[in-house]
Amino acid sequence: MKAENVRKILIFDQGDPVAIQLLAKAEEVFGDGPEYVVLRARGTHNLALTMMEENIRGEEPELVLIGATALGEEIAPALGVRFETGVAAHCVDIRVNEEGRLAYVIPAFGGRAVGEIFIPDAAAGRPAIATVKPGMFPEPADAGNCDDYAGQRCRIIDVDAMAADGEISHGSKAQGAFRMVEVSPREHPAGNIADADIIVCGGYGLGSEEVWRKLEKLAEKLGGAAACTRAALDAGWGCAEESMIGTSGRAVRPKVYIGFGISGAAHHTCGIAGADTIISINSDGDAEIFAASDYKGVFDAEKVIDALLREIG
């Protein structure tokens, strides 16, 4: 689909800051041309799929952008089948190529490679659908109040308000024919690392749970968040699934990211590409991570963590 043919873009706002990131990115790529519509269904997740389907039929956008959260990851492909259209999953970029065609850059093999894909037959009412992980695109500097999009040029379809006014029926909370019977909060809700300015991340090179605990303490003392790689998570030292950074985990954009004992497997480096400053400490001088870092230190992770803890006191 040629970028110039995109007249309307529909963005799904489920309450995660990703919607404002998507809006900013879309404006960067498409400028003033298209109409931007935000469907807000923050408290009505069970209606999200139905509402998105109805509104796509009504609004006929050429492009739909959805944050790749657990909810987004279910809605987007379902819409793909209902509208017989393509879904570009976990985009690390969206751009217009030399021929003016809209291209989606997506990772494969956990980020080891990235590739461009196209959705050639997208059109109004049969939109291209793209999902993007929260944190992959930056928030605009003038994000202002994300809650009501003050100062943003978009039209809001407020499903939450409609549901509150009784205009649409919630129905019993369900997923298809399955009824929801319990909602329990998670121990470490995902917000932890998503907003952190400093992230201290541990990899397999930490070597033991003892060192992981020291890293957690360091993160706390620095006023930052502790995160881990897939390998460290699998080692069972007690890191939380929602603190894992990688293509199958989260993408982060802290001011300072400090990695300890991380080799630099592609799926992890993909998740930290948005950090301002990346510092890596690893005892292996040839670790791939150093090529993706602003600062490097070839030391045993534990020694530097200990030194930091001593310095801070």
Place this chain on the structure above:
Amino acid sequence: MDFNFTEEQVMLREAFAQFAKEEIAPYAAKWDEEDYVPMEIVPKLGEMGIMGVFVPEQYGGVGLGHVERCIALEEVARYSAGLAMMVFTHHLGLAAILDYGTEEQKQKWLPGMCDGSCVCGLAVTEPGGGSDVAGLKTVAELEGDTWTINGRKCFITNSHCAGVTVVTCRTGEDEKGRPLMSTIAIEAGTEGFKPGREENKMGLKGSYTGELIMDNVKVPVSNTVGEPGKGMAITMKELGEVGRASMAAIELGILRACLEDAVAFAKERVLYGKPLSKLQAIQFNIAEIRCDYEASRLMLYNAAAMKDAGKVGAEFSMAKYFTSEAAVRSARRLIEIMGGYGFVNEYPAGRYLRDAIGCVPSCGTSEIQKMIVAGETLKKF
């Protein structure tokens, strides 16, 4: 001629390799360092089918052959030769019962041996001599329906954990005054039968090696495995075909460990600005380990295939002799490739060398093997 494993054998090898990677590899160094015998893994070995891979299904086994048995040992030994010693000795005693035991004995003992609830042992060697089997002094006297056994065995693997041990005893003399032996099964806990000292070994840690003491042990004559008086032939056959094959398979596992670790180290370690693997001297070392591995592999699996097809001669002796010497060579080469790292215990190269040397005297020293091979060669060529 197809020298490749069948699709099913490939799948089997991968299944065993996956198990070894997850359940053995992470702990092998610790077992070696602490001289710890991981009895807790035995039921898992049973579940995997490793304990009874060559036992017919009707007795609780998997019903495969000795090629598959060697595959299992190679995969276990690749990460822990010490644990593989426990498994091989278990197979050795089990094979004696399977090949020569009565239906009743097989029904009684084999299912537990296959599922890992009973570890088996075989006891031949004595303080008076290992290579001199004919000179053994453990005596079993028959009175009515009961054997009374007296004697001492040493360097016996599984001494402290076997539920059933097949013991080679002197039970009489033939008309020329030459000793007659019988193989008799003794269950753990039988009065007068107990393990003695446990050896502190240089290598092959992860299994018990120790003494067995028989002090007026009384067992029913129904515990005789095979015909009384045929014990020598039974012992020699099982040692020759199952014992030596196992040692070769274990040494093969060590060889593969040396090969894989040598390649991994050579690719990672940078010297003079490039990986070691670019240096010819290192490449030659690796080529030598590779040839030793491939040759050993072919010798062993050829012999195992022959046994599965019905008949094997000195092939296992040749395989055991060649493989054990090759493994010791290759472990040494690995240490030299790794330089200082080869010498520190954080890396397994030293363990490979200690384990490889430990296999050389087991199931017949290299000299014994050469005697056997020479005997066959002089007749055949």
Place this chain on the structure above:
Amino acid sequence: MHSPRRSHHLFMNILVLVKPVPDPEREKDIKVDVASGRLIREGIPMVIDPESRNALEAALQLAEKSGREQSAVAVLAMAPEQARDKLTEALAMGADEAYMLSDRAFGGADTFATSYTLAQAVRKIEDEKGFVFDLVLAGTSSSDGGTSHVAVQTAEWLGRTHISNVCSLDVNDGVVRAVKRSEEVMLSFEGEEPAVIGVTRDINRPRFVTAMGIIKARKRPLTLWSADDLEIDTMRTGLVGSPTRPGRMFEPEQKRAGETIGDTPEEAAAGILRIIRKAGL
């Protein structure tokens, strides 16, 4: 629209979608050919995708809980014929039967075309057996494509409920309970209707393939279907049926300065603190 409630039987019939993929432990050996923009993955062995294994393990556990003798676990894969041994492996793990969809027409499929093809096969299997599967299980996300689409899209084609990111699955008296993990909360759902469920890696630890399993797999059926065997619109399969089209591949660019931060751990620590202060934190 509603299938009859399974009050007359408690055992389960489950289908698991499995995907043969290049071994993710070897992913660093995957290279991109810069000139052609294509992936080079020769020499990398195929395995059953890790999350597919979790899905199969979940199915086996549910079947064992409901009565293994009367329950049935089948596996289905769309893959080239060379991947056949992966289905044998699934049989060796404990599945009762396997179905493989292989045809040149299926090649180059994106998730839309793949899920369409799989759904047609599911219907065909159900027609032949005369029942609808109580559950279709799959991994939520595969290690190669990682889109998390196929379970959801297959459900859409079949018109069934889908739930992804399920980290816990149980059945009691015919009622299935699925716990889905989302960012802030854990959501528990219950239902009796046939559904398609995408599981996560931490739902269980898949059992090993054992020697006995390999022996038993010999007798279990592995059925190979081509496009002709399915009632299928081939224009909706393979590359031709894919609304997304691939362009070039490349290795991600992530070059940064890599300046050394100190000569000792203490200097490194001081350097790190300096950087943090400079960033105003």
